[in-house]
Amino acid sequence: MENKELFGHIKGWGVDADPKNEPTYPMKKYTGDDHKRLNYDRPTLQPVTNEILHSNERPGVTAVFGTGQPPEGLSGAMRRYAFRYSEGSFSHWLPLLLADRVQMVEALVDDVKKGQIPDLIAEKGYKAEWKYNRAGVIRKGLMLAAVGALVILAVVQRNKRK
């Protein structure tokens, strides 16, 4: 059977078929310019106005960068430590992951200090979960209640034995 008959119902079938699509992206437009390394005209450099950590696999910051959430506190110190190691090292990435969790606690403390108690129900989108997965929420709630009851029961029995 002809391709037209086989695939005629699929809009655009084969319009981008190209036997010359090899080597395809990402080698398709290779220019060789990367052999010149860093000797290219860099864009205008963004002024550095706050602390920007940069990979030690490059000589400095890039021409543009985001400036939000500079490293601060304990999590910031952990991030600074992480950036002493290259991107090929676990000593780079694992402290960063840990710093993310530490900063979460720092942010929670900051919120409480400002008198802003996080609305976990809103932040976690439980309204949507309740709307579209009510049975699941109830099931999860009952499971949590059952686990809680078992823990309380175990503690009470342990105390009785003492």
Place this chain on the structure above:
Amino acid sequence: MLAMNYRGPYRIRADRDMPYPEILHPGDAIVKVTRSCICGSDLHLYHGMVPDTRIGTTFGHEFIGTVVETGSEVTRLKTGDNVLVPFNIACGACPFCKQELFGNCHESNPEATAVGGIFGYSHTAGGFNGGQAEYVRVPYADVGPYVIPEWMDMDDAVMLTDVFPTGYQAAEMGGIKMGDTVVVFGAGPIGIMAAKCAWLFGAGRVIVIDHIEYRLEFARQYAQCEAYNFKSLEDPVLFLKKTTDFFGADVCIDAVGCEAAGSALQTITGRKLMLQAGSATALHWAINSVKKGGIVSIVGVYGPTTNMVPIGNVVNKGLTIRANQASVKRLLPRLIDHVQKGHVDPKGLITHRLPLAEVPDAYRIFSSKLDNCIKTVLIP
């Protein structure tokens, strides 16, 4: 201004007190966001899996909007232009941008060399705030942003910032030849789009593998392909071998990335204990399901540390592996042509629209796959 505010894994706020963005570089523009999507890869951030995702970050790398301010070096854009903004931040001047590797720009991400800058994708991708906000700073405004043609539907435009290019590039990197059998792992928006685009390259058979039934049905309808639930297959690799006369697929596409289901070992070590950079189940299957000498194309997102993959089989089977972030700017002219000619209907993937003020609910719906959600658009 109103913007999404990350507070930790599974916790985000719709925060009305976020600061307005400023011009920080003469090549910057400020864009008033009109539509912004939640991407499947945003869920990796939301689930706390991407290192250096700092509290207070605004996510969102799929957005369109109107230019409201430009820096002194910006000449191509002007106030009032409606633009779609590729998710890659690219200078256009470094050797990688010259090679059209706009996802690998060397001048947009100080924090990591492995990836270029991406809007709202953690400090590992440059520390830029994203477009799930009323306003956003857009660096290198003369390079990436594309003025939206007047005829184009705004929903199609926002899908051209990531979903359509990434799906298309997944198929393109597969080097598909006429009549090839292409297997796509993952029936999320990118996987469905990759399946759709495989036909454009002349695939003879397109198969999607996932475990969410409503998504498989959506893939069958949208991408006119075969779609199978791996939970009912027992061994998806064996199934794919059998259905290709024990040869294997010509091309396999991993459109899942680091949160794949399907293997207890991968799930526990990757997603629960985080001993590896997520669960590499889909990639594992792709490598094992493709034919000898075949091509594996990876667009699923993985973390930067390490993953368990059967690299020995890559060697023994003589596979070619191609992978990259989509080079959106490179692809836009071709993809806009496909939209105009009606070959692909990107907006057809959108199932949910929510106001930005309900962004925590929107994430929950997408993350928990509630209400048959495929793609969510946020309207500021």
